[in-house]
Amino acid sequence: MEVKVVKHILEANERIAYQNRNLFDDRGIVVVNLMGSPGAGKTTLLERSIEALKESTPMAVIEGDITSSYDAERIAAHAIPTVQINTGGACHLDGNMVRDALPELALDGVRLLVVENVGNLVCPAEFNIGEHHKAMIISTTEGDDKPGKYPLMFQVSHVLILNKIDLLPHLSFDMERFKEEARKVNPKLTVIPISCTTGEGLETWFRWLEERTRGKA
Amino acid sequence: MEVKVVKHILEANERIAYQNRNLFDDRGIVVVNLMGSPGAGKTTLLERSIEALKESTPMAVIEGDITSSYDAERIAAHAIPTVQINTGGACHLDGNMVRDALPELALDGVRLLVVENVGNLVCPAEFNIGEHHKAMIISTTEGDDKPGKYPLMFQVSHVLILNKIDLLPHLSFDMERFKEEARKVNPKLTVIPISCTTGEGLETWFRWLEERTRGKA
Numbered sequence: 493m494e495v496k497v498v499k500h501i502l503e504a505n506e507r508i509a510y511q512n513r514n515l516f517d518d519r520g521i522v523v524v525n526l527m528g529s530p531g532a533g534k535t536t537l538l539e540r541s542i543e544a545l546k547e548s549t550p551m552a553v554i555e556g557d558i559t560s561s562y563d564a565e566r567i568a569a570h571a572i573p574t575v576q577i578n579t580g581g582a583c584h585l586d587g588n589m590v591r592d593a594l595p596e597l598a599l600d601g602v603r604l605l606v607v608e609n610v611g612n613l614v615c616p617a618e619f620n621i622g623e624h625h626k627a628m629i630i631s632t633t634e635g636d637d638k639p640g641k642y643p644l645m646f647q648v649s650h651v652l653i654l655n656k657i658d659l660l661p662h663l664s665f666d667m668e669r670f671k672e673e674a675r676k677v678n679p680k681l682t683v684i685p686i687s688c689t690t691g692e693g694l695e696t697w698f699r700w701l702e703e704r705t706r707g708k709a
Numbered sequence: 710m711e712v713k714v715v716k717h718i719l720e721a722n723e724r725i726a727y728q729n730r731n732l733f734d735d736r737g738i739v740v741v742n743l744m745g746s747p748g749a750g751k752t753t754l755l756e757r758s759i760e761a762l763k764e765s766t767p768m769a770v771i772e773g774d775i776t777s778s779y780d781a782e783r784i785a786a787h788a789i790p791t792v793q794i795n796t797g798g799a800c801h802l803d804g805n806m807v808r809d810a811l812p813e814l815a816l817d818g819v820r821l822l823v824v825e826n827v828g829n830l831v832c833p834a835e836f837n838i839g840e841h842h843k844a845m846i847i848s849t850t851e852g853d854d855k856p857g858k859y860p861l862m863f864q865v866s867h868v869l870i871l872n873k874i875d876l877l878p879h880l881s882f883d884m885e886r887f888k889e890e891a892r893k894v895n896p897k898l899t900v901i902p903i904s905c906t907t908g909e910g911l912e913t914w915f916r917w918l919e920e921r922t923r924g925k926a
Contacts, residue, residue: 497714529746529747529748529828529830529851530746530830530851530852530855530858530859531746531848531850531851531852531855557858558831558858558859558860558861559857559858559860560857560858562854562857562858563858581861583800583829583831583832610831611746611830611831611858611859612800612829612830612831612832613746613747613828613829614775614800614827614828614829614832615800615829615831615832631748631850633748633848633850633873633876634746634747634748635747635748637779638747638748640776640777640779641747641774641775641776641777641779641780641828642747642775642828643775643776644775644798656850658879659850659876659879662875662876662879
Protein backbone atom coordinates (compact mmCIF):
# COMPACT_ATOMS: atom_id res chain seq x y z
CA MET A 493 0.00 0.00 0.00
CA GLU A 494 2.71 2.43 1.04
CA VAL A 495 4.67 1.69 -2.14
CA LYS A 496 1.63 2.38 -4.31
CA VAL A 497 1.02 5.74 -2.64
CA VAL A 498 4.67 6.72 -3.03
CA LYS A 499 4.50 5.80 -6.73
CA HIS A 500 1.38 7.92 -7.11
CA ILE A 501 3.07 10.90 -5.43
CA LEU A 502 6.14 10.57 -7.65
CA GLU A 503 4.04 10.40 -10.83
CA ALA A 504 2.00 13.44 -9.87
CA ASN A 505 5.27 15.26 -9.15
CA GLU A 506 6.66 14.33 -12.58
CA ARG A 507 3.69 15.98 -14.29
CA ILE A 508 4.16 19.24 -12.40
CA ALA A 509 7.93 19.17 -12.91
CA TYR A 510 7.32 18.79 -16.65
CA GLN A 511 5.04 21.86 -16.64
CA ASN A 512 7.67 23.84 -14.71
CA ARG A 513 10.32 22.82 -17.22
CA ASN A 514 8.17 24.02 -20.12
CA LEU A 515 7.63 27.34 -18.39
CA PHE A 516 11.38 27.75 -17.82
CA ASP A 517 12.10 26.88 -21.46
CA ASP A 518 9.51 29.37 -22.71
CA ARG A 519 11.19 32.11 -20.70
CA GLY A 520 14.73 31.07 -21.66
CA ILE A 521 15.73 30.44 -18.04
CA VAL A 522 18.23 27.72 -17.17
CA VAL A 523 17.41 26.06 -13.86
CA VAL A 524 19.89 24.29 -11.58
CA ASN A 525 18.72 22.17 -8.63
CA LEU A 526 21.48 22.43 -6.00
CA MET A 527 21.45 19.55 -3.51
CA GLY A 528 23.59 18.32 -0.63
CA SER A 529 23.68 17.61 3.08
CA PRO A 530 23.22 20.31 5.73
CA GLY A 531 26.46 22.25 5.96
CA ALA A 532 27.95 20.98 2.68
CA GLY A 533 28.25 24.62 1.62
CA LYS A 534 25.25 25.19 -0.68
CA THR A 535 24.48 28.74 0.41
CA THR A 536 28.10 29.87 0.54
CA LEU A 537 28.73 28.48 -2.95
CA LEU A 538 25.66 30.37 -4.14
CA GLU A 539 26.89 33.60 -2.61
CA ARG A 540 30.26 33.22 -4.36
CA SER A 541 28.51 32.36 -7.64
CA ILE A 542 26.22 35.38 -7.48
CA GLU A 543 29.12 37.75 -6.83
CA ALA A 544 31.10 36.30 -9.74
CA LEU A 545 28.28 36.00 -12.29
CA LYS A 546 25.58 38.52 -11.56
CA GLU A 547 26.90 41.14 -14.01
CA SER A 548 27.18 38.69 -16.92
CA THR A 549 24.34 36.33 -16.03
CA PRO A 550 21.19 37.74 -14.40
CA MET A 551 20.28 35.30 -11.63
CA ALA A 552 17.44 34.48 -9.26
CA VAL A 553 17.36 32.06 -6.33
CA ILE A 554 14.76 29.89 -4.64
CA GLU A 555 15.80 28.85 -1.13
CA GLY A 556 14.32 25.63 0.22
CA ASP A 557 14.36 25.04 3.96
CA ILE A 558 12.22 23.15 6.42
CA THR A 559 11.79 26.32 8.45
CA SER A 560 13.56 29.70 8.95
CA SER A 561 14.69 32.24 6.36
CA TYR A 562 18.38 32.37 7.28
CA ASP A 563 19.56 31.38 3.80
CA ALA A 564 17.16 33.61 1.86
CA GLU A 565 18.36 36.59 3.93
CA ARG A 566 21.98 35.77 3.07
CA ILE A 567 21.13 35.55 -0.64
CA ALA A 568 18.85 38.59 -0.74
CA ALA A 569 21.74 40.67 0.64
CA HIS A 570 23.39 40.18 -2.77
CA ALA A 571 20.55 42.12 -4.40
CA ILE A 572 19.06 39.48 -6.69
CA PRO A 573 15.47 38.18 -6.77
CA THR A 574 15.13 35.61 -3.96
CA VAL A 575 12.24 33.69 -2.47
CA GLN A 576 12.17 31.34 0.50
CA ILE A 577 10.16 28.12 0.46
CA ASN A 578 9.52 26.62 3.91
CA THR A 579 8.52 23.00 3.54
CA GLY A 580 7.10 22.87 7.07
CA GLY A 581 8.80 19.58 7.86
CA ALA A 582 9.17 17.96 4.45
CA CYS A 583 12.67 16.72 3.68
CA HIS A 584 12.86 17.86 0.03
CA LEU A 585 11.40 20.31 -2.49
CA ASP A 586 8.91 19.07 -5.06
CA GLY A 587 7.53 20.44 -8.32
CA ASN A 588 4.48 21.88 -6.65
CA MET A 589 6.42 23.94 -4.11
CA VAL A 590 8.62 25.39 -6.84
CA ARG A 591 5.62 26.20 -9.04
CA ASP A 592 3.91 28.01 -6.17
CA ALA A 593 7.04 30.04 -5.45
CA LEU A 594 7.53 31.32 -9.02
CA PRO A 595 4.96 34.15 -8.91
CA GLU A 596 6.93 35.60 -5.96
CA LEU A 597 10.03 36.05 -8.12
CA ALA A 598 10.75 38.88 -10.57
CA LEU A 599 11.93 36.64 -13.42
CA ASP A 600 12.03 39.23 -16.24
CA GLY A 601 15.51 39.17 -17.75
CA VAL A 602 16.66 36.32 -15.50
CA ARG A 603 18.83 33.78 -17.33
CA LEU A 604 19.81 31.47 -14.46
CA LEU A 605 17.61 30.26 -11.60
CA VAL A 606 19.30 28.25 -8.87
CA VAL A 607 17.06 26.30 -6.52
CA GLU A 608 18.79 25.44 -3.26
CA ASN A 609 17.12 22.29 -2.00
CA VAL A 610 16.61 21.21 1.63
CA GLY A 611 19.86 19.96 3.19
CA ASN A 612 19.60 16.21 2.70
CA LEU A 613 21.73 13.78 0.69
CA VAL A 614 18.86 11.32 0.23
CA CYS A 615 15.32 12.51 -0.47
CA PRO A 616 15.80 15.47 -2.86
CA ALA A 617 17.37 13.05 -5.36
CA GLU A 618 13.96 11.42 -5.88
CA PHE A 619 12.00 14.54 -6.84
CA ASN A 620 12.38 16.45 -10.08
CA ILE A 621 11.33 20.09 -9.85
CA GLY A 622 11.58 20.94 -13.56
CA GLU A 623 15.30 21.70 -13.48
CA HIS A 624 17.66 21.37 -16.45
CA HIS A 625 20.63 20.33 -14.34
CA LYS A 626 21.06 18.63 -10.99
CA ALA A 627 24.16 19.79 -9.12
CA MET A 628 25.25 18.13 -5.90
CA ILE A 629 27.71 19.46 -3.38
CA ILE A 630 29.51 17.41 -0.77
CA SER A 631 32.35 18.46 1.48
CA THR A 632 35.59 16.59 2.12
CA THR A 633 34.68 16.45 5.83
CA GLU A 634 31.78 14.11 4.96
CA GLY A 635 34.20 11.31 4.05
CA ASP A 636 35.45 9.53 0.93
CA ASP A 637 33.03 6.58 1.26
CA LYS A 638 29.81 8.44 0.53
CA PRO A 639 29.16 7.63 -3.16
CA GLY A 640 28.77 3.94 -2.36
CA LYS A 641 26.52 4.65 0.61
CA TYR A 642 24.20 7.26 -0.90
CA PRO A 643 24.33 6.25 -4.58
CA LEU A 644 21.08 7.77 -5.89
CA MET A 645 22.21 11.38 -5.41
CA PHE A 646 25.45 10.64 -7.25
CA GLN A 647 23.57 8.78 -10.00
CA VAL A 648 21.07 11.52 -10.80
CA SER A 649 23.50 14.45 -10.59
CA HIS A 650 25.15 16.01 -13.64
CA VAL A 651 27.92 17.71 -11.70
CA LEU A 652 29.47 17.07 -8.30
CA ILE A 653 31.10 19.92 -6.42
CA LEU A 654 33.56 18.64 -3.83
CA ASN A 655 33.82 21.47 -1.29
CA LYS A 656 36.22 22.30 1.57
CA ILE A 657 39.37 20.98 -0.10
CA ASP A 658 41.27 23.54 2.05
CA LEU A 659 40.64 21.19 5.00
CA LEU A 660 42.25 18.15 3.32
CA PRO A 661 45.53 18.45 5.28
CA HIS A 662 43.52 17.94 8.50
CA LEU A 663 41.42 14.98 7.30
CA SER A 664 41.93 11.33 6.35
CA PHE A 665 40.06 11.85 3.06
CA ASP A 666 41.37 9.74 0.16
CA MET A 667 40.68 11.71 -3.02
CA GLU A 668 41.41 8.76 -5.32
CA ARG A 669 39.04 6.49 -3.44
CA PHE A 670 36.33 9.17 -3.53
CA LYS A 671 36.65 9.74 -7.27
CA GLU A 672 36.73 6.03 -7.99
CA GLU A 673 33.61 5.40 -5.88
CA ALA A 674 31.84 8.29 -7.58
CA ARG A 675 32.80 7.01 -11.05
CA LYS A 676 31.52 3.56 -10.12
CA VAL A 677 28.00 4.82 -9.41
CA ASN A 678 28.02 7.43 -12.21
CA PRO A 679 30.77 7.24 -14.87
CA LYS A 680 29.53 10.47 -16.53
CA LEU A 681 29.67 12.62 -13.39
CA THR A 682 31.81 15.78 -13.68
CA VAL A 683 33.73 16.33 -10.41
CA ILE A 684 34.81 19.88 -9.51
CA PRO A 685 36.93 20.16 -6.34
CA ILE A 686 36.65 23.61 -4.74
CA SER A 687 37.16 25.61 -1.59
CA CYS A 688 34.77 28.49 -0.90
CA THR A 689 37.26 29.65 1.75
CA THR A 690 40.37 29.95 -0.45
CA GLY A 691 38.54 30.26 -3.79
CA GLU A 692 40.42 27.32 -5.31
CA GLY A 693 38.49 25.64 -8.12
CA LEU A 694 35.64 28.16 -8.14
CA GLU A 695 36.53 29.42 -11.65
CA THR A 696 35.87 25.94 -13.02
CA TRP A 697 32.43 25.91 -11.42
CA PHE A 698 31.61 29.42 -12.67
CA ARG A 699 32.59 28.34 -16.20
CA TRP A 700 30.41 25.24 -15.89
CA LEU A 701 27.43 27.46 -14.99
CA GLU A 702 28.21 30.02 -17.71
CA GLU A 703 28.47 27.35 -20.40
CA ARG A 704 25.04 25.94 -19.49
CA THR A 705 23.52 29.41 -19.50
CA ARG A 706 25.13 30.70 -22.68
CA GLY A 707 23.57 27.96 -24.78
CA LYS A 708 20.12 29.29 -23.86
CA ALA A 709 20.47 32.96 -24.84
CA MET B 710 -4.70 12.47 1.11
CA GLU B 711 -0.94 12.40 1.39
CA VAL B 712 -1.10 13.76 4.94
CA LYS B 713 -3.59 11.08 5.99
CA VAL B 714 -1.37 8.32 4.61
CA VAL B 715 1.69 9.72 6.36
CA LYS B 716 -0.28 9.86 9.63
CA HIS B 717 -1.33 6.24 9.15
CA ILE B 718 2.28 5.16 8.54
CA LEU B 719 3.50 7.01 11.63
CA GLU B 720 0.80 5.45 13.83
CA ALA B 721 1.57 1.95 12.58
CA ASN B 722 5.24 2.63 13.28
CA GLU B 723 4.47 3.78 16.83
CA ARG B 724 2.78 0.45 17.61
CA ILE B 725 5.77 -1.56 16.42
CA ALA B 726 8.22 0.74 18.19
CA TYR B 727 6.26 0.18 21.42
CA GLN B 728 6.54 -3.60 21.00
CA ASN B 729 10.28 -3.29 20.36
CA ARG B 730 10.66 -1.20 23.49
CA ASN B 731 8.87 -3.81 25.58
CA LEU B 732 11.12 -6.49 24.19
CA PHE B 733 14.23 -4.45 25.03
CA ASP B 734 12.93 -3.78 28.56
CA ASP B 735 12.20 -7.48 29.12
CA ARG B 736 15.77 -8.32 28.19
CA GLY B 737 17.32 -5.46 30.16
CA ILE B 738 18.89 -3.89 27.07
CA VAL B 739 19.28 -0.12 26.81
CA VAL B 740 18.83 1.09 23.23
CA VAL B 741 20.30 4.28 21.76
CA ASN B 742 19.20 5.58 18.35
CA LEU B 743 22.21 7.42 16.91
CA MET B 744 21.28 9.94 14.23
CA GLY B 745 23.05 12.58 12.15
CA SER B 746 23.97 13.67 8.63
CA PRO B 747 26.23 11.61 6.35
CA GLY B 748 29.79 12.12 7.52
CA ALA B 749 28.92 13.62 10.91
CA GLY B 750 31.00 10.84 12.46
CA LYS B 751 28.44 8.26 13.63
CA THR B 752 30.45 5.15 12.79
CA THR B 753 33.75 6.52 14.06
CA LEU B 754 32.13 7.54 17.35
CA LEU B 755 30.69 4.04 17.62
CA GLU B 756 34.11 2.47 17.04
CA ARG B 757 35.63 4.63 19.78
CA SER B 758 32.73 3.80 22.13
CA ILE B 759 33.03 0.05 21.55
CA GLU B 760 36.76 0.08 22.25
CA ALA B 761 36.26 2.07 25.46
CA LEU B 762 33.20 0.23 26.80
CA LYS B 763 33.08 -3.29 25.48
CA GLU B 764 34.77 -4.82 28.55
CA SER B 765 32.46 -3.12 31.06
CA THR B 766 29.30 -2.92 28.95
CA PRO B 767 28.50 -5.75 26.51
CA MET B 768 27.31 -4.06 23.32
CA ALA B 769 25.64 -4.86 20.03
CA VAL B 770 25.12 -2.66 16.98
CA ILE B 771 22.54 -2.35 14.23
CA GLU B 772 23.86 -0.47 11.20
CA GLY B 773 21.31 1.31 9.04
CA ASP B 774 22.26 2.27 5.50
CA ILE B 775 20.44 2.71 2.23
CA THR B 776 22.80 0.24 0.60
CA SER B 777 26.31 -1.22 1.16
CA SER B 778 27.74 -2.84 4.28
CA TYR B 779 30.78 -0.55 4.73
CA ASP B 780 29.80 0.49 8.23
CA ALA B 781 28.80 -2.96 9.49
CA GLU B 782 32.18 -4.27 8.35
CA ARG B 783 33.95 -1.53 10.31
CA ILE B 784 31.92 -2.33 13.44
CA ALA B 785 32.16 -6.13 13.11
CA ALA B 786 35.95 -5.79 13.09
CA HIS B 787 35.61 -4.82 16.77
CA ALA B 788 34.23 -8.28 17.54
CA ILE B 789 30.76 -7.43 18.83
CA PRO B 790 27.38 -8.64 17.49
CA THR B 791 26.55 -6.50 14.44
CA VAL B 792 23.85 -6.59 11.81
CA GLN B 793 23.39 -4.41 8.73
CA ILE B 794 19.97 -3.16 7.67
CA ASN B 795 19.81 -1.95 4.06
CA THR B 796 16.73 0.20 3.60
CA GLY B 797 16.87 -0.14 -0.21
CA GLY B 798 16.32 3.57 -0.74
CA ALA B 799 14.40 4.64 2.35
CA CYS B 800 15.84 7.66 4.13
CA HIS B 801 15.42 6.42 7.73
CA LEU B 802 15.01 3.30 9.86
CA ASP B 803 11.59 2.41 11.24
CA GLY B 804 10.32 0.09 13.94
CA ASN B 805 9.62 -2.70 11.51
CA MET B 806 13.15 -2.80 10.08
CA VAL B 807 14.65 -2.90 13.58
CA ARG B 808 12.25 -5.66 14.68
CA ASP B 809 13.16 -7.75 11.64
CA ALA B 810 16.89 -7.32 12.32
CA LEU B 811 16.78 -8.47 15.96
CA PRO B 812 16.75 -12.25 15.31
CA GLU B 813 20.05 -11.79 13.45
CA LEU B 814 21.77 -10.50 16.58
CA ALA B 815 23.16 -12.58 19.45
CA LEU B 816 21.63 -10.48 22.24
CA ASP B 817 22.31 -12.78 25.21
CA GLY B 818 24.19 -10.78 27.82
CA VAL B 819 24.04 -7.57 25.78
CA ARG B 820 23.37 -4.48 27.89
CA LEU B 821 23.65 -1.72 25.31
CA LEU B 822 22.36 -1.78 21.74
CA VAL B 823 23.27 1.17 19.54
CA VAL B 824 21.30 1.61 16.32
CA GLU B 825 23.13 3.77 13.80
CA ASN B 826 20.45 5.34 11.65
CA VAL B 827 20.68 6.33 7.97
CA GLY B 828 22.74 9.49 7.48
CA ASN B 829 20.08 12.19 7.40
CA LEU B 830 19.41 15.15 9.69
CA VAL B 831 15.70 15.24 8.82
CA CYS B 832 13.69 12.05 8.37
CA PRO B 833 15.02 9.74 11.12
CA ALA B 834 13.76 12.27 13.71
CA GLU B 835 10.17 11.37 12.80
CA PHE B 836 10.36 7.61 13.40
CA ASN B 837 10.67 5.95 16.78
CA ILE B 838 12.26 2.51 16.65
CA GLY B 839 11.67 1.52 20.29
CA GLU B 840 14.81 3.23 21.59
CA HIS B 841 15.23 4.56 25.14
CA HIS B 842 17.42 7.47 24.08
CA LYS B 843 17.85 9.47 20.92
CA ALA B 844 21.40 10.72 20.41
CA MET B 845 22.27 13.10 17.59
CA ILE B 846 25.72 13.89 16.27
CA ILE B 847 26.63 16.93 14.21
CA SER B 848 30.07 18.14 13.24
CA THR B 849 31.43 21.66 13.54
CA THR B 850 31.99 21.68 9.76
CA GLU B 851 28.20 21.61 9.27
CA GLY B 852 27.86 25.16 10.60
CA ASP B 853 26.58 26.92 13.71
CA ASP B 854 23.16 27.77 12.19
CA LYS B 855 21.77 24.24 11.98
CA PRO B 856 19.54 24.02 15.09
CA GLY B 857 17.26 26.76 13.74
CA LYS B 858 17.13 25.19 10.27
CA TYR B 859 16.58 21.53 11.20
CA PRO B 860 14.78 21.93 14.53
CA LEU B 861 12.97 18.59 14.82
CA MET B 862 16.14 16.52 15.21
CA PHE B 863 17.33 18.86 17.97
CA GLN B 864 13.92 18.81 19.64
CA VAL B 865 13.54 15.04 19.84
CA SER B 866 17.13 14.28 20.87
CA HIS B 867 18.20 13.71 24.47
CA VAL B 868 21.88 14.33 23.85
CA LEU B 869 23.77 16.22 21.15
CA ILE B 870 27.33 15.23 20.34
CA LEU B 871 29.18 18.07 18.63
CA ASN B 872 31.99 16.36 16.72
CA LYS B 873 35.20 17.54 15.00
CA ILE B 874 36.03 20.30 17.48
CA ASP B 875 39.69 19.74 16.46
CA LEU B 876 38.82 21.55 13.20
CA LEU B 877 37.51 24.70 14.95
CA PRO B 878 40.70 26.73 14.30
CA HIS B 879 40.09 26.31 10.55
CA LEU B 880 36.36 27.15 10.57
CA SER B 881 34.15 30.19 11.16
CA PHE B 882 32.00 28.22 13.62
CA ASP B 883 30.61 30.31 16.51
CA MET B 884 30.24 27.95 19.49
CA GLU B 885 28.13 30.41 21.51
CA ARG B 886 25.71 30.94 18.63
CA PHE B 887 25.41 27.19 18.11
CA LYS B 888 24.68 26.47 21.77
CA GLU B 889 22.21 29.32 22.00
CA GLU B 890 20.36 28.16 18.87
CA ALA B 891 20.29 24.60 20.20
CA ARG B 892 18.97 25.75 23.59
CA LYS B 893 16.27 27.77 21.85
CA VAL B 894 14.81 24.70 20.13
CA ASN B 895 15.45 22.34 23.06
CA PRO B 896 16.36 23.84 26.46
CA LYS B 897 16.89 20.35 27.97
CA LEU B 898 19.42 19.16 25.39
CA THR B 899 22.76 17.98 26.80
CA VAL B 900 25.59 19.14 24.51
CA ILE B 901 28.85 17.15 24.49
CA PRO B 902 31.63 18.65 22.31
CA ILE B 903 34.10 15.99 21.17
CA SER B 904 36.80 15.13 18.67
CA CYS B 905 37.12 11.53 17.55
CA THR B 906 40.52 12.49 16.11
CA THR B 907 42.13 13.89 19.28
CA GLY B 908 39.87 12.09 21.78
CA GLU B 909 38.87 15.34 23.48
CA GLY B 910 35.48 15.12 25.20
CA LEU B 911 35.02 11.40 24.54
CA GLU B 912 35.20 10.53 28.26
CA THR B 913 32.11 12.66 28.88
CA TRP B 914 30.22 10.78 26.18
CA PHE B 915 31.35 7.36 27.50
CA ARG B 916 30.17 8.35 31.00
CA TRP B 917 26.81 9.47 29.56
CA LEU B 918 26.40 6.03 27.97
CA GLU B 919 27.55 4.17 31.08
CA GLU B 920 25.17 6.06 33.34
CA ARG B 921 22.20 5.16 31.11
CA THR B 922 23.25 1.52 31.02
CA ARG B 923 24.08 1.12 34.69
CA GLY B 924 20.54 2.03 35.77
CA LYS B 925 19.23 -0.98 33.86
CA ALA B 926 21.38 -3.78 35.31
